[in-house]
Amino acid sequence: MGRSNVECSVLTSATFRQWPSRLTIKKLRRSNLLDIAFKNQSVTEDRSTKMAGVRRVKLGSQGLEVSAQGLGCMGMSAFYGAPKPEPDMIKLIHHAINAGITLPRHLRHLRTTNQRDPYRQGVREKVDLATKFGVKYDSEAMEVSGDPAYVKYACEASLNRLGVDCIDLYYVHRIDNRVPIEITMGAMKELVEEGKIKYVGLSEASASTIRRANAVHPITAVQLEWSLWSRDVEEEIVPTCRELGIGIVTYSPLGRGFFSSGPKVLENLEDGDFRKYLPRFQAENIEHNTIMFKKVSDMAAKKGCTPSQLSLAWVHHQGNDVVPIPGTTKIENLEQNIGALSVKLTPEDMAELEAIASADSVKGGRYGDGISTFKDTETPPLSSWKA
Template identity: 70%
Template structure:
C-alpha cells in the first residue's frame, strides 16, 4: 500500500520512511533519480539549479538519492558530492553504481575484482564521502562469475567502504547466487504501468529473499507526465528519441494509453503522472520508486503521488489500460541489453583472468 505518506498538518505531503530490504537500510518512501541532471536526457543542467533541487528534496523529506559513475560519466557523482557538503551528508541515503565503463564510444561491462575496487574508490573520491550507503552492480558482467564480483563487494563492506550491496537489471538466478555470497539489500529494475515483465519472476524472487525493490523509470521515461507530446520536445541528444515506444509506428497506439490514464486522473483529482506513480507505490511496502526530474515543480508533483489512494478495482482498471497487448514497442532496442535473462559462468570456471563483455 501507499505506506506512511499522507498530508501533514500544513497540508503538505509527508513523504514518510520505509525499510528497504531486510538488512537494516531505511530510506525515504520515494527517492530521486539524478541521472537526467548530468545529461542523457539532453545537455547537462546548471549545477547551481540542480543543487538547489537536491536541497529542496531533502527539506521535503526525500533523502534517497540515486546516481552512478557512468552518468556524465562521473559528473553526476561530482554534482552530488558538491550538494552533500556542509553537513548535508548525514541527512541522506546515497546509492551509486559501478559496472559500465565507456571507452572509445563503446560500453564495457566489468565485474572483475580489480575493477570493482577501483570503481568504488573513484566513486568515494568524487562523492567526497567515506562510505557509500548502497552500492549497485549497474549491469552484470556475463564473463565473470557473480560470486567473484560479490566476493570483492563483500570485502568492501568489511572494510567499511560500502554499507549495503545492490544489483541492477539482474536475472533471478544471478540474484540468488549473489545473495548466497552476501545479502543483497535491493534490486533496481524498471517497473511502471507499461513495463511489467519483472512481475513474473524477478519480483517474487526478491520478495522470497527479503530484498527491497527500487523502481526506476516509474513514469515510463516521462511518458506518463506529458504523453505523446513529450517526443516533440526531446533534444537532439536525448536517448529517448531512440526508444521503440516513442517511434511514430508505435506512438499513436501508446497515446491511447495516456488518454485513458489522463481521463482516470481527472476523475481522481490528480495528474496522470501522479496516478501512474501512485500505481507503483501501491505495489507494496517493499517498493521505492525513484522518479527523476530537473525541475522543482515536477518534483513537488511527484511527491504528491504519495497522497493518491487507489482501490483494488482502480488498480485493475489502470492495468487494463496498459496491458501487454496494448503497449506497442519494446522498452529498449535490441542493442540495449537489459541483462535480466543473462547468467554468469559457474564459479568453477574462474581462472583469475577475464574477457571483456561489450555492449553498444
C-alpha cells in the same frame, strides 16, 4: 533531523553494451551536480516539518530505511538533451533533500578526480550515500565489468571523489556476463567486511542472478524498470526479491515522461534526447501507446489527480518494499510527484489500471538493440572462473 539517502550513480539507468552512434561519450562529460551540491550548506537546515508528508519505509531486510520516493537525476546532465543549468539543478537537489526525498539518483561525470572536498563532510552526516559501479570507459566506448579488481578500484574512486570513508549502498549497475556473479559479489562482500560499504545492491539482474548473488552476501535492493508499460519484472524478479527480503527501487516509473504528457512528450525533444531512438516512442508505436495514456488520463480526472500522479501511485501501491525514483528537472514536478503519495487506490482501481496496462497495450521494446537488460545477465558458473 532525519537522514536523506543520496545516490551518486556511476552511470545512468540505460547502460549500453555498444554505444549508439547518435550518442557519444563526449556528451556525458558533465560536472557532478551532486558533488557540487554537497558544497552548499543550505542542505543542512532543519527538515523535520518538511519531511512530514513523505513516509519512510524499510528498503530490504538488512536495516536500511529510506523515504518512500526518490529522485532520478539522469536527465539533469545527460541523455535528455542539453545539460540543465547547474544552479537550477543544485537547487532542485537541495529541495529534494530538504523535503526528505531519498535516493536522488545522479549521473556523475566521467572525468575522475582524487580531490576530497571538506565541505561535503557537513552534509555527509545528514545523508545516506548510494552509488554504482560496473562500466569502464575509453574515449568512444564503454564496457561492462564485474571483475573483482575493478569492483575494488571503482569503490576507491567513489570514496575519493565523494570525500567519504564509507558508501551506504553500493550497486552493481549492470551484470558482466563474462564473470560469475559469485566472483563479483565476493569482492562486494570484502568491501563490506573492510567497512567501505554498508549495503549491497544490484541493477537490471535476472531472478537467477539475484539468487546466486544473494547466496554470497545479502542483497539490500534491486533496481529495475517498473511502470504501467514495463511490467515484465512482475513474472519472476519481483517475486524473487520478495522471497529473499530484497527491496525494489524502480526507475522510470513514469515511462520516461510518457505518463506525464503522453505523445506531447515528443514535441519538444532536444538533440541528444535518447527517447528519439527508443522503440516505444517511434511513430509506428506511439499512436498505439497513446491509447493507454488516454485511458490513464480519463481515470486520473475521475480520481482528481494528474496522469503522472496516478501512474506513480500505481507503483507505490505495489507494496511498501517498492521505492520509485521518478526523474525531473523542475521543482514543481518534484512536488507533484510527492503528491502521488497521497493518491489512494482501491483494489478496484488497481484492477482497472492493470487491465489498461495489459501486455498487448504496449507496442515496442524498452530499448533498442545493444542495450543491457536483466534478460541477458546470466553469468557463467562459478566453477568456470580462473583468476
